[in-house]
Amino acid sequence: MTLTLASALALLAYALAAWRGRGAQAMPWLGLGWAAQAVALLVDIGGLGDGAAGARFGVGPALSLTVWLVMAVALLEGRMLPLEALRRPLALLAAAAVALAWTLPGQSHQASSPWAPLHWALGLASYGLVGAAVLHAWLMQRAEAHLRSARPAVGPGLPLLRLERLTFQYVAGSVVVLGAALALGAWFSPRWQWDHKTVFALLSWGVLAALWLGRWRLGWRGRQAARWVYFGSALLLLSYAGSRFVLQVLLGRSV
Template identity: 35%
Template sequence: MAIANALAFLLYLCSSVILIRRFVQKDPNSVNASIPVGILITMALLFHATDIFFTMKNAGGWELGLFTTFTLTTWLMSFIALLVGIRLPNAHPGIIVYPLVAMSLLLKVELPSPEPPSLPDPALEWHVLLSLAAYSFFMLATIQAIILAIQEKQLHQRHLNGLMRKLPPLQTMERGLFQLLTSGFILLTLGLITGLMFVDNLFAQHLVHKTVLSIIAWCVFASLLWGRIRYGWRGQTAVKWTLAGSAFLLLAYMGSKFVLEYLMS
């Protein structure tokens, strides 16, 4: 397990270096990084999955510690980033995502949960998987929104620096943002439905705050997508709503788990 974690960590870092080096080059077409990065990330995903598998096996089932769960989310983010990078090699999200994933693997080893919670009911597996998939899409959307905000600000100031010029057009970045938001919203909706179906007592399981914050986040994202369709919301409006919804979602999951596992244990 430790070996798989270390190998995945190194492979993610190597991929990050290759992508960053290619992005800052004056002529990005001089070196094709898609193939070597694709191979490295495929191997990293396999080692990453192996680490998750043995963690669950040693725990005798689902181990829902904060950083263990975070590595599950970042595995999904890595996989999505790999697919997006194939379609948009000049704006590969792995430049930001892969260092974040490497950090999650390091935190999992250095900061294990004192008393990692387990899944109380096997029926909740679908709820957990759908929720983690939703979180991964919304985390990617948050990164996209921040980059979009910087890109738009520099464009309005007519001071687009060399690195920002290498990104796809604003419309393409914005379209990608709403594709991520729509996918995350669908998964979050299904996750909330399955959670409400299988969780019997929210107060007894310390889940009420998580559920309330998740529903607030759902309402924020629903309003944003509705505003996009009804009023054509875009630009800074879309960025602000995305960051607000992601903040509620972060508090709902990561924030609540941190408090329960590290501050109240």
């Protein structure tokens, strides 16, 4: 019941934020939706009221948490960057994520090691960091395209160099956090499994690490860097969320 009420409140708030659009009236509704989504995620992933020990994960909560973390970044940076044009798309994306998490709730997972919760937290945090990198890479591309065409940028005075710096900061953070999650999982797991989740996560880490190194040694930037960010994020999406979607939704298996 708490999950349903929190999800319904989040959906309503995000719908009102999308309706308000770019106006300042959208901000309170975005904040309310973000808070209600946090409660829904806490109830779902924490398994509150479920009666079963252990955390609950699934494709819906994973994607919802990713969007929630990206929304948190956007709300914080909205005080420093003119991101008014993103309010409606983010509100619609967050509403879709809440609906998906409510439709496909998490399933109970028992911790195989005391380090397992930290591994799970790092893995989910890496999704949020990569999602933030994708958001900034897209903004960077838009700002660069408008600058080349002498048209107004995404928002008034959107700074291209600052967006580029933020994009690579999130890429660096995702490399560190995802690498730590992979190392921790390999360390406490009794038997390393080369399943789809592990392979795609390693490939994603390799792509993002190569981008980070290319930025540092070769000065990669602009559209080239954005394509690497998109490719790395697609691989990461296929790792956990993609494999769970196939197992949980397409094959109907308990994972």
